[in-house]
Amino acid sequence: MKWKMLMIWLVLLAVGILAGKFLFKSKPTSTALTPVKLYEAQGGYTPGLAGADTALAGFKGEIIEVRNGDKIQDAVKKANPGDLIRVYPGSYRETVYIDKDDISFQGIIIEGEWPTLDGGKELNDGFLYSGNGIIIENFKIINYKGNGIMGQAGNNFVIRNNWVVDAGVYGIFPEFGKNGLVEHNVLSGIEDAAIYVGMCDNIDVLHNETYESVAGIEIENSRHCLVENNYTHNNTGGLLVFITPGLPIKTCFDIIVRNNFVVDNNLENFAAPGSIVSGIPQGTGILIMAADDVTLEGNIITGNNNAGITITDLTLVANVATDPESEPNPDRLVILDNFMSNNGNDPGGQLKALMATQMESKGPDIIHFGGGSGGCILDKNKYRTFGLEDYGQCQVRTSIAVKSYMLAEPVPPRDISAEEKGKLTFYGVCSGCHAYGIRMIGPPTRDLQAIYNNNPQGIVDYITNPIRRRENYPEMPPQNYLSEETRMAVAEYMLTVEK
Amino acid sequence: MRTARVITILAITIIAISPTVQSDSEQIILASHCPPGFELTDDNACKCRNMYQQYESLRGSGVGGLKTGLPAIRDGFSPQQIDLGRYLFFDPVLSVDGSLACSSCHDPNYGFSDGKGRAVGMDGAIVQRGAPSLWNVAFLQSLFWDARASTLEEQMQGPLYSAEEMGNTPAKLAATLNNIPAYRRLFADAFPSAQKDIRVQDVHTAITAFESSLVSLNSRYDHYAHGYHEALNENEIEGLNIFRSFVARCAECHTPPLFTNQQVAVLGTPEPDGLPLDQGAQKTYADPKFRAGFKVPSLRNVARTAPYMHSGTFETLKETVAFYTKGRGHAVPEGEDLKLHWHIWEPDLSDRELDRLVDFLETLTDEGFMPQIPQRLPSGLKPGLVRNENK
Numbered sequence: 067m068k069w070k071m072l073m074i075w076l077v078l079l080a081v082g083i084l085a086g087k088f089l090f091k092s093k094p095t096s097t098a099l100t101p102v103k104l105y106e107a108q109g110g111y112t113p114g115l116a117g118a119d120t121a122l123a124g125f126k127g128e129i130i131e132v133r134n135g136d137k138i139q140d141a142v143k144k145a146n147p148g149d150l151i152r153v154y155p156g157s158y159r160e161t162v163y164i165d166k167d168d169i170s171f172q173g174i175i176i177e178g179e180w181p182t183l184d185g186g187k188e189l190n191d192g193f194l195y196s197g198n199g200i201i202i203e204n205f206k207i208i209n210y211k212g213n214g215i216m217g218q219a220g221n222n223f224v225i226r227n228n229w230v231v232d233a234g235v236y237g238i239f240p241e242f243g244k245n246g247l248v249e250h251n252v253l254s255g256i257e258d259a260a261i262y263v264g265m266c267d268n269i270d271v272l273h274n275e276t277y278e279s280v281a282g283i284e285i286e287n288s289r290h291c292l293v294e295n296n297y298t299h300n301n302t303g304g305l306l307v308f309i310t311p312g313l314p315i316k317t318c319f320d321i322i323v324r325n326n327f328v329v330d331n332n333l334e335n336f337a338a339p340g341s342i343v344s345g346i347p348q349g350t351g352i353l354i355m356a357a358d359d360v361t362l363e364g365n366i367i368t369g370n371n372n373a374g375i376t377i378t379d380l381t382l383v384a385n386v387a388t389d390p391e392s393e394p395n396p397d398r399l400v401i402l403d404n405f406m407s408n409n410g411n412d413p414g415g416q417l418k419a420l421m422a423t424q425m426e427s428k429g430p431d432i433i434h435f436g437g438g439s440g441g442c443i444l445d446k447n448k449y450r451t452f453g454l455e456d457y458g459q460c461q462v463r464t465s466i467a468v469k470s471y472m473l474a475e476p477v478p479p480r481d482i483s484a485e486e487k488g489k490l491t492f493y494g495v496c497s498g499c500h501a502y503g504i505r506m507i508g509p510p511t512r513d514l515q516a517i518y519n520n521n522p523q524g525i526v527d528y529i530t531n532p533i534r535r536r537e538n539y540p541e542m543p544p545q546n547y548l549s550e551e552t553r554m555a556v557a558e559y560m561l562t563v564e565k
Numbered sequence: 566m567r568t569a570r571v572i573t574i575l576a577i578t579i580i581a582i583s584p585t586v587q588s589d590s591e592q593i594i595l596a597s598h599c600p601p602g603f604e605l606t607d608d609n610a611c612k613c614r615n616m617y618q619q620y621e622s623l624r625g626s627g628v629g630g631l632k633t634g635l636p637a638i639r640d641g642f643s644p645q646q647i648d649l650g651r652y653l654f655f656d657p658v659l660s661v662d663g664s665l666a667c668s669s670c671h672d673p674n675y676g677f678s679d680g681k682g683r684a685v686g687m688d689g690a691i692v693q694r695g696a697p698s699l700w701n702v703a704f705l706q707s708l709f710w711d712a713r714a715s716t717l718e719e720q721m722q723g724p725l726y727s728a729e730e731m732g733n734t735p736a737k738l739a740a741t742l743n744n745i746p747a748y749r750r751l752f753a754d755a756f757p758s759a760q761k762d763i764r765v766q767d768v769h770t771a772i773t774a775f776e777s778s779l780v781s782l783n784s785r786y787d788h789y790a791h792g793y794h795e796a797l798n799e800n801e802i803e804g805l806n807i808f809r810s811f812v813a814r815c816a817e818c819h820t821p822p823l824f825t826n827q828q829v830a831v832l833g834t835p836e837p838d839g840l841p842l843d844q845g846a847q848k849t850y851a852d853p854k855f856r857a858g859f860k861v862p863s864l865r866n867v868a869r870t871a872p873y874m875h876s877g878t879f880e881t882l883k884e885t886v887a888f889y890t891k892g893r894g895h896a897v898p899e900g901e902d903l904k905l906h907w908h909i910w911e912p913d914l915s916d917r918e919l920d921r922l923v924d925f926l927e928t929l930t931d932e933g934f935m936p937q938i939p940q941r942l943p944s945g946l947k948p949g950l951v952r953n954e955n956k
Binding site: 220265389 | 613615616628796806811816893907913
């Protein structure tokens with residue numbers, strides 16, 4: 067009887083698999099929706115992909131498909147702002163660099179097969195972007211030497227639902243960006259920080275899992291960040307918020323760390339010698355170094371063998387430079403209700419020595435080393451603490467009013483009129499050869515105004531493809547590297563110059 | 566002995582400047598237009614205009630990626646001050662014996678450096694460090710390799726009044742210039758509200774004005790950055806990607822768009838043969854953590870300014886980039902405990918990658934706004950330029 071039932075189930079299962087395969091394989095694109103735009107992702111939890119037709123309705127760009135054997139970079143070269151690049155399962159060995167705005171990348175995962183960027187331990191970075199409005203979702207990224215995903219100055223980014231394994235120094239690293247979302251990523255095997263928000267403003271880091279890395283999540287020299295609902299476990303240090311001195315942006319403040327699981331971060335430190343995180347003691351749950359106005363609320367912090375929460379000034383990590391412009395103390399820390407247990411079972415080095423002076427062999431739940439003032443804690447008696455004598459009782463009970471630190475609208479590009487663009491281009495480029503009333507390398511602007519009176523298009527045509535017209539002047543180099551719009555703007559401006 | 570030397574110097578100076586004292590017939594007229602890259606405003610100020618002003622930077626820091634705004638620039642000088650600064654800059658009359666001008670070590674033909682590892686001062690004295698390029702110096706918040714000056718006015722008083730460099734004194738410089746009628750007239754033009762006599766602070770201002778006009782922001786790299794991706798070839802783009810990757814990490818300190826983050830970094834580069842370790846910014850900050858720390862230089866026009874590092878220890882760009890892949894601390898002298906920068910690690914770059922980095926660095930060259938070397942100087946002397954005894 068039992069066997070019969072099992073046979074029936076197996077047959078049904080086989081039919082189901084075949085039918086599923088057929089359905090999926092026949093039209094896989096129809097199941098994929100365009101990624102949620104940033105402004106649509108506002109207001110709390112959003113699923114990895116858009117669940118509504120509105121995303122498709124709002125999408126106006128081209129969809130460029132990339133399949134196994136193609137290069138993603140070829141699609142980037144073709145793409146214009148607003149386009150979506152869909153990448154199908156397969157192995158892609160390349161560094162994808164994006165120096166354009168508003169390009170979305172969407173991996174299409176079919177029956178557990180991911181589009182995989184594989185650096186083969188030869189390539190430096192997976193994704194490298196400088197543009198604004200970049201969305202990267204649903205990629206598996208493995209075996210790079212530098213970073214899985216790195217952003218340099220792009221604003222309004224979304225990095226979502228990526229699976230990053232052993233991708234080098236950092237897994238996901240936005241730098242110099244404003245208004246970004248890092249959510250639903252799973253990262254492991256990273257030799258510095260799995261998720262590293264460096265010198266950024268207004269970033270949400272939500273629903274990620276990071277493990278078996280030196281640092282799980284690191285917020286450094288950044289402001290207005292919400293780190294919520296992440297699971298960071300089995301790293302050397304789980305969650306770090308700090309100032310690194312010697313960087314060009316010097317502050318780190320207004321960070322909320324809320325409702326995260328910070329568990330069993332006891333991995334032996336395997337960071338490169340000399341790196342900042344090589345000084346992080348193994349067994350560190352949360353580390354706050356020199357950052358100000360950090361709120362810790364609702365976190366579950368357990369099993370971290372050095373200490374649950376370590377708060378310190380810049381003297382803890384001996385290998386960082388000093389910086390006269392970096393304020394070294396963690397000030398106005400707010401510790402609200404957190405769940406802490408089983409931390410400090412095996413404190414190391416400096417902490418062990420310190421605890422020994424207290425006749426104590428365990429590390430504390432919460433420790434504050436060195437300078438810093440204005441801190442508060444909601445219910446100090448709940449925890450085993452050290453160095454929190456100056457902490458007052460918090461007046462606030464929750465930070466829940468802050469739903470997100472992202473901006474209600476994307477950071478707009480600098481608003482610049484055609485006239486101003488023309489002016490900047492004229493002085494930035496043309497004035498090297500053309501002055502108003504005198505001869506430099508090229509003819510005076512005044513003479514050109516007489517020739518091209520009311521004819522900016524004539525100037526555009528000439529500078530795009532110049533031919534030598536004057537015996538006693540050198541040939542003008544083509545200015546075709548300026549966009550058509552810029553060439554017209556500068557031609558129009560050139561005709562208005564008066565001195 | 567000492568008196569004899571002073572008399573000799575005075576004699577040389579008088580001989581050196583005597584031709585001018587007699588004739589100011591073919592008058593030098595200061596420009597009333599701004600140099601390239603600057604717009605003349607209604608109140609006779611030259612304001613820098615460039616394509617990077619289309620962009621913002623995070624917290625106004627002037628660091629970031631390709632389309633990122635620059636740091637704040639020192640500008641707003643009058644065309645006359647800038648042009649007077651140009652004459653002063655090239656004029657050896659600024660040195661105690663008329664032998665050295667600013668341009669003797671910051672020669673436009675050498676990317677406003679001198680092609681030497683360490684600069685050559687008074688009587689052929691070789692000074693401790695190399696002469697840095699002056700391109701884009703108006704964007705810098707600290708000056709000198711050890712970051713000890715915060716303004717150009719403060720900086721130039723180093724070489725002007727150092728015995729081993731230009732050897733002058735403020736009083737003597739003022740006296741010399743006040744004895745030259747052409748300079749008296751030109752200072753009156755450039756500083757109409759000033760007193761009758763030339764003051765050294767006006768000398769400093771005028772040279773600052775000229776130096777601040779040396780803008781280079783229109784290289785092939787810039788064309789790429791503004792969106793014309795055909796400006797760089799495949800090798801150069803590969804080099805850009807290595808440059809900004811987190812393996813080589815060049816862009817972490819040489820951050821676009823200026824290609825410096827303006828911080829002090831301890832690299833542990835070797836000194837040229839036989840020289841002791843240079844303490845660098847340790848002295849500036851009175852902090853041993855800055856021992857052998859130097860200001861991160863801008864890389865714009867770097868292909869024009871070999872040799873490299875603070876004392877010119879590397880002859881070529883290839884040797885320079887190779888330093889970074891030879892291992893953290895490999896050149897630190899025994900017994901020194903330097904606090905090396907955390908980005909100095911072992912990136913294990915291949916020879917091919919080093920070549921691509923050099924390809925990329927060569928795209929940062931732009932000397933389109935090169936100023937003219939004056940044909941004649943108010944002092945009557947010849948413009949000071951790099952002297953190459955061996956060539």
